[in-house]
Structure formats: structure tokens, C-alpha cells
Amino acid sequence: MKKYYNFENLECWRQARDLAVDIHRFSSEENLNGDHVMSEQLCRSAISVMSNIAEGKTRGSDQDFIKHLQNAKASAAALHSNLIISREIGYLAEGDFIDYQDRTNRISALIGGLINAIIKNKEGKKTSGVCP
DSSP, X not given: OOTTOOGGGOHHHHHHHHHHHXXXXXXXXXXXXXXXXXXXXXXXXXXXXXXXXXXXXXXXXXXXXXXXXXXXXXXXXXXXXXXXXHHHHTSSOHHHHHXXXXXXXXXXXXXXXXXXXXXXXXXXXXXXXXXX
């Protein structure tokens, strides 16, 4: 990956940002019946996905980037769990849940693909120039 390529250029970060904005808007409305704990959990997990991608990309090493991308995937799983609870409690309509779930899964898949690409690139660098 090119050095000038910053986190804002990453598709997974852009989609995570858009989802975090939408989750924040949803959780700050009256949809949660004043449930500040759930509002905070939803916002924190959504923001954590994009923040971990940004922090990892900025750290500079592939190892640190992969570690933070794995943390971002874990935060996406936490967000998914919080969305399930929100649906079960009745805060989130089924259609909205499906939309948020699909977007979260897509982001997680993009992050997983990026992790795989970084690992593959690292392995390619190790074997290039080596005589068979």
C-alpha cells in the first residue's frame, strides 16, 4: 500500500464513518426512550470501528495496522451485538436492524479483506528475490 494513502482513503473507514454518523443520529433521538447506557454503547462501538482503522493506519507498521484492524473487527462485532439488543428491546425496527446489520457485516468483510491483503503483501516481500 502506498505511503501517501491515508486512512480517509480506505473504503472500510469511509463506510465505518457513515455508519457511525447514522448510529449516532439514531441513538441521540428519542428512539431509545432515554436509555443513555444503550445510546452510549451503540455510539462507542460504532466510533471505535472507524477510530481503530484510523489509528492503525497512522501507526506506520503493518503489524500495528493489522492489530488495530482486528480491534476494529471486534468493535464491529460489539456494535452488531448492541444492535441485536436494541432490536430485541424494541428500540430498533426490524428493517433498520437489517440495514445496520448488513452495513456492519460489509465493513467487517472489508476490514478482513484489508488484513488479508496486508498479510499477502508482507509474505510476497519475504519471498521476492529468493532463489528457489
